[in-house]
Amino acid sequence: MSLHAPRRLLFSFCTLAILAIGGFLSxxxxxxxxxxxxxxxxxLESETVLLAEHAQLAFATANRLLADIAWEQHQGTMVxxxxxxxxxxxxxxxxxFVGLVVTDEAGASVYAVTKRPLPPDSFANLSNLQAxxxxxxxxxGRPLSSxxxxxxxxxxxxxxxxxxxxxxxxxxxxxDAAYFRDFYRNVIKDQTxxxxxxxxxxxxxxxxxxxxxxxxxxxxxxxxxxxTQQADTLRLVSPLDGSERLAAYRNLQQWPVAVAISLGHEAxxxxxxxxxxxxxxxxxxxxxxxxxxxxxxxxxxxxxxxxRDDRTMALREQASTLQLCHAIASRLxxxxxxVLDRQYRYEFVEGHLGDNCPALEPSAMLGRHIxxxxxxxxxxxxxxxxxxxxxxxxxxxxIAYRGRVFRTFGTPLPDDDGRIQRCLLLSQDITQFKADQAxxxxxxxxxxxxASTDGLLGIANRREFDRRLEQEWQRSLRERQPLSLLLLDxxxxxxxxxxxxxxxxxxxxxxxxxxxxxxxxxPADLAARYGGEELAVLLPNTDLExxxxxxxxxxxxxxxxxxxxxESPIASHVTVSIGVATAVPLVDDAAAQLVEHADQAxxxxxxxxxxxxxxxxxxxxxxxxxxxxxx
Numbered sequence: 001m002s003l004h005a006p007r008r009l010l011f012s013f014c015t016l017a018i019l020a021i022g023g024f025l026s027x028x029x030x031x032x033x034x035x036x037x038x039x040x041x042x043x044l045e046s047e048t049v050l051l052a053e054h055a056q057l058a059f060a061t062a063n064r065l066l067a068d069i070a071w072e073q074h075q076g077t078m079v080x081x082x083x084x085x086x087x088x089x090x091x092x093x094x095x096x097f098v099g100l101v102v103t104d105e106a107g108a109s110v111y112a113v114t115k116r117p118l119p120p121d122s123f124a125n126l127s128n129l130q131a132x133x134x135x136x137x138x139x140x141g142r143p144l145s146s147x148x149x150x151x152x153x154x155x156x157x158x159x160x161x162x163x164x165x166x167x168x169x170x171x172x173x174x175x176d177a178a179y180f181r182d183f184y185r186n187v188i189k190d191q192t193x194x195x196x197x198x199x200x201x202x203x204x205x206x207x208x209x210x211x212x213x214x215x216x217x218x219x220x221x222x223x224x225x226x227x228t229q230q231a232d233t234l235r236l237v238s239p240l241d242g243s244e245r246l247a248a249y250r251n252l253q254q255w256p257v258a259v260a261i262s263l264g265h266e267a268x269x270x271x272x273x274x275x276x277x278x279x280x281x282x283x284x285x286x287x288x289x290x291x292x293x294x295x296x297x298x299x300x301x302x303x304x305x306x307x308r309d310d311r312t313m314a315l316r317e318q319a320s321t322l323q324l325c326h327a328i329a330s331r332l333x334x335x336x337x338x339v340l341d342r343q344y345r346y347e348f349v350e351g352h353l354g355d356n357c358p359a360l361e362p363s364a365m366l367g368r369h370i371x372x373x374x375x376x377x378x379x380x381x382x383x384x385x386x387x388x389x390x391x392x393x394x395x396x397x398x399i400a401y402r403g404r405v406f407r408t409f410g411t412p413l414p415d416d417d418g419r420i421q422r423c424l425l426l427s428q429d430i431t432q433f434k435a436d437q438a439x440x441x442x443x444x445x446x447x448x449x450x451a452s453t454d455g456l457l458g459i460a461n462r463r464e465f466d467r468r469l470e471q472e473w474q475r476s477l478r479e480r481q482p483l484s485l486l487l488l489d490x491x492x493x494x495x496x497x498x499x500x501x502x503x504x505x506x507x508x509x510x511x512x513x514x515x516x517x518x519x520x521x522x523p524a525d526l527a528a529r530y531g532g533e534e535l536a537v538l539l540p541n542t543d544l545e546x547x548x549x550x551x552x553x554x555x556x557x558x559x560x561x562x563x564x565x566x567e568s569p570i571a572s573h574v575t576v577s578i579g580v581a582t583a584v585p586l587v588d589d590a591a592a593q594l595v596e597h598a599d600q601a602x603x604x605x606x607x608x609x610x611x612x613x614x615x616x617x618x619x620x621x622x623x624x625x626x627x628x629x630x631x
Contacts, residue, residue: 007298014294014397014552018287018353025279033276035244038123040268041233042259043246047188051259051449052250053463054183055197059097059156059255063138065090066158067104069171073160078102082111093502098153098174098482103129105169114174122557132159133167140256143177152177154205177206187450192267193284195237204240235265254576278428282409283452285337285426297416336362338425340414342390344370344383352453374401383409389423404431429551440621454529456506457513465528465536469591472524472540480589484582486537486549487598488516488554491575491610492568493533499567508563508574509533515557519550536598544582551578551613580615 064089081087082102091100099114107129128139141155162168175196184195184209197205231250238245247262336351349362370379370386379397388395389410396409411424446451452464460468467577469485476483480625490496492511497505517527530536537554539547554576563574579602583594597616606615 006609007303010297011296012299014290016238020289021286021290022283029276029279033272036268036272042247042261044246044263045231045233047193047261047301048248048259050186050187050252050317051195051261054254055180055257055259056252056255058175059140059178059252059257061094061096062156062175063172065094065097066138066156066171070158072158073168073171074163078160078312079110088113096175098176101174102171103169103172105133105167107170109171128157129170132138132157132170135159140295141198142201143205145172151545152206161390164609181208181210188261193261195259195261196240198249198258198260199471200251205257206375207240222383224381238262253389274433278605282426285567286411289424300416336427338384338427339422341422344386346370347493353428382408385425389425390420399427404429405434406430457510457529458533459513460516460526460528462529462531465526465530465538467529467539469595472538473585473591476540476583477587480584481541482543482582482584483594484537484539484542484544484550484553484580485594485598486536486547486551486594487579487602487608488512488535488576490533491570491577491606492565496565496574497565499565511561511563512558512574512576515561516554519553519557520525537611542582544580544615547580547582548613548615551580551615554578554614555611571608577602577610578613579603579605580613582615582617 037201069078070084072081091097092115098116099112101109102111102198104110120322127134128141131139137159139157141157143152143154146151155172155176156175157170157172160168160171180197184206188195188208191209195208197207199205206608211465231248233246238247242358244265245262246265246268247260249258249592251259253259284626336349338346339348343345346365346368349365365373373518376401378401381397385395385397385408389412392412392414394409394411396407399406401406403557406427407430408428409426411426414420415423448568452460454461454540464513472483474482490509493505493508496508500508513527513535516537520527520537520539526536526538528536529537537550539550542550555578558576563575564572565574566572570576577601579598579600581594581598581601583589583597585591601614601616604616607610
């Protein structure tokens with residue numbers, strides 16, 4: 001019988017096996033790439049939600065100031081209001097404001113207050129004057145700069161009309177671009193990320209990290225993308241520097257502004273390179289082992305057809321091949337290769353598991369049973385892998401040993417006749433990889449906690465309150481249970497700030513927030529900062545009587561806290577006014593109605609002299625017990 005046919009069959013099988021292993025590892029690498037890509041895109045999308053909400057608040061603050069000025073102009077009291085100290089303090093004490101400029105209908109400045117000298121082209125933005133004269137109400141202009149990103153400002157202008165509805169000039173608030181950049185630096189710790197704020201006309205309003213040179217003036221390519229839909233994640237070539245990036249963006253509601261966050265595709269691939277290298281090493285190991293085994297089998301087959309005097313030469317060649325196997329396995333950077341017989345004894349051990357890895361030397365393991373080397377808990381995990389491999393099944397698993405974690409692969413090694421007398425094990429130390437995964441989970445949790453907590457008071461912020469209100473509203477709608485809301489306002493807090501300063505005012509708010517948070521006991525209850533010196537307490541499954549009881553306890557705690565306030569016209573200590581509203585949600589109702597009724601009740605408490613609680617039900621079902629008690 002010719003030797004060529006068996007050899008062709010052997011090499012064909014080896015080639016198919018190598019291709020199969022290569023295909024499997026390539027598919028695994030592709031799946032890893034896709035899963036990490038989905039994770040990164042999801043993370044970027046979550047970050048854009050936080051950044052958009054922060055920008056929305058900053059622009060809304062400017063809008064409120066401009067709306068107040070427009071109202072004063074309509075009422076004919078704008079000049080006196082602008083020249084008042086409260087208006088100047090309002091501009092100077094708002095972090096994101098650089099200044100305020102007001103002009104008459106001809107474009108001449110009638111009022112200006114700024115924190116620093118403005119760029120030379122600041123009033124050039126009044127080219128929007130004609131657009132306002134023609135009816136444009138609110139315009140976000142192109143950014144202004146006197147050189148360098150640190151001096152960039154973002155102009156927002158409002159059309160002014162008099163009490164007869166005629167055009168009366170323009171009010172313009174200047175936002176500090178550095179305010180947004182500092183926020184991005186404090187919230188986003190990953191220096192590989194790039195965060196930008198864009199006008200929909202392509203103007204770059206803010207960019208972090210700061211560019212090495214002058215900030216680009218526009219990015220029309222990205223502007224064309226963000227104008228197509230509210231939010232998206234995509235892979236693109238950045239119009240700012242031409243690099244390929246993974247990006248997510250979100251448009252602000254009611255503003256022609258979008259925020260975007262991106263990660264360089266090259267940096268993303270660098271994070272995956274250790275896994276890709278591992279798969280490459282595995283492929284080389286299996287391919288090299290397959291080729292070497294095929295060569296050994298082919299040479300053994302050749303020995304049958306050769307004369308007896310050639311056996312000595314064949315044995316030398318086999319010894320050389322075995323040395324090559326040892327040389328390859330001993331140079332693995334972070335892995336060890338084992339061959340075990342059916343009695344679970346080591347026949348071959350080679351490789352390196354790292355300097356700090358607790359493992360015996362290969363020579364000390366040869367011929368020994370696994371029970372003689374490892375503790376019982378390790379053997380209980382290792383034996384199933386070996387058993388599966390000896391039964392002809394490939395398997396893998398994670399095995400803990402002396403404080404380390406090893407990823408172990410088991411593969412059967414059949415003899416020439418197809419019987420499996422031994423198996424191959426490959427172990428790799430993945431302890432650091434597992435630790436990095438745990439650290440990533442911890443960082444994500446901390447980011448979520450910071451995003452939902454008010455930085456000053458340590459209780460829930462407005463964003464978390466809005467989310468929980470909608471969640472509890474829908475749950476109460478399903479279960480037909482009452483939902484109560486308390487709105488608290490510190491009485492005469494402006495006088496307190498004027499008397500003791502804003503620093504003491506912050507301490508006062510912190511003590512009140514701690515006191516209010518100490519009143520509520522149930523896990524489902526929520527204390528949150530609603531805005532300024534206003535706090536909110538959300539009480540699920542609580543009727544109007546129960547909500548009033550909580551309000552009485554808050555008043556009692558404030559009396560016990562006894563924060564000194566001699567300047568108060570109603571008491572010697574700091575007091576609060578409370579508005580209470582309760583509703584059993586109906587299908588056509590909205591959660592905003594509960595907030596509106598609580599606000600009305602708070603207004604009634606202030607009208608009644610403050611330091612008291614006023615309550616009202618938001619619908620007949622919630623007010624049934626309330627009306628019975630009144631009767």
